[in-house]
Amino acid sequence: MAQRLLLLACGAAALLGVACLDALYEDVNPPDPAGGWVVCCQFGRVGTCPCDSVSGCSQELRACAGGSCVSSSAGSCGGADGGAPHLDGGSVDAGTDAGMPIEAYVPCCRMDGGTGFVGTCPCAGGSGCDGGAFTACRQGTCVLGGACP
Numbered sequence: 126m127a128q129r130l131l132l133l134a135c136g137a138a139a140l141l142g143v144a145c146l147d148a149l150y151e152d153v154n155p156p157d158p159a160g161g162w163v164v165c166c167q168f169g170r171v172g173t174c175p176c177d178s179v180s181g182c183s184q185e186l187r188a189c190a191g192g193s194c195v196s197s198s199a200g201s202c203g204g205a206d207g208g209a210p211h212l213d214g215g216s217v218d219a220g221t222d223a224g225m226p227i228e229a230y231v232p233c234c235r236m237d238g239g240t241g242f243v244g245t246c247p248c249a250g251g252s253g254c255d256g257g258a259f260t261a262c263r264q265g266t267c268v269l270g271g272a273c274p
Contacts, residue, residue, distance in 0.1 A: 154263065162261040162273070164232040164243055166194035171232055171243050172265040188230040192244040202230075234259035234267035241267040 160176030166186040167174065171194045176182035186194045189202030233246035233256035243265050248254040262273035 157263070157273070162263055164261050166196065169193055169195070171245055173243055173261045173263060173267070175263075186232075188232050188245040190227075190230055190245065190247065194245070229254065231256035233257055234269055236269070241269060243267050 158175035158177050160178045160181050162173040163176045163182045163184050164186070165172060165174035165184040171186070171188060171192050174182075174184065185197040187197045187199060187202060188194055193202065195202055227247045227249055229248040230245045231248060231254060233244060234241040235244040235246070241259065243259075243261060246254075246256055257269070259267045259269050260271070260273060261267050266273070268274070
């Protein structure tokens with residue numbers, strides 16, 4: 126009988142220990158940075174980066190086709206098309222899309238179901254575009270209006 130009580134007590138203690146350690150493995154998002162989130166170029170893909178400056182951050186990127194990007198100091202997105210950076214982070218990048226001349230690719234918020242993801246949008250013809258108003262959020266997500274969830 127004493128042996129059963131000892132095993133029961135040891136088992137209960139082990140479960141309590143595991144339950145206490147469980148909180149160490151939860152994915153808790155860190156607090157938002159002081160300056161919020163900004164669109165940036167991470168490993169050749171458009172994403173979001175924390176801005177630790179309260180006065181804001183400027184990311185030097187050249188948006189390219191298909192959500193890709195390069196540093197704005199790069200001469201081109203690659204391939205045969207050239208490019209020139211815009212001051213707002215967009216770029217002029219020659220090419221075509223379904224026969225329409227592409228004059229620029231800009232960061233934009235692309236909706237997939239109910240979730241927005243930062244990507245790039247082409248600007249065909251005309252005098253350019255701005256990619257629309259959106260708020261950059263953590264982990265490459267975005268919202269079209271309001272604050273990040």
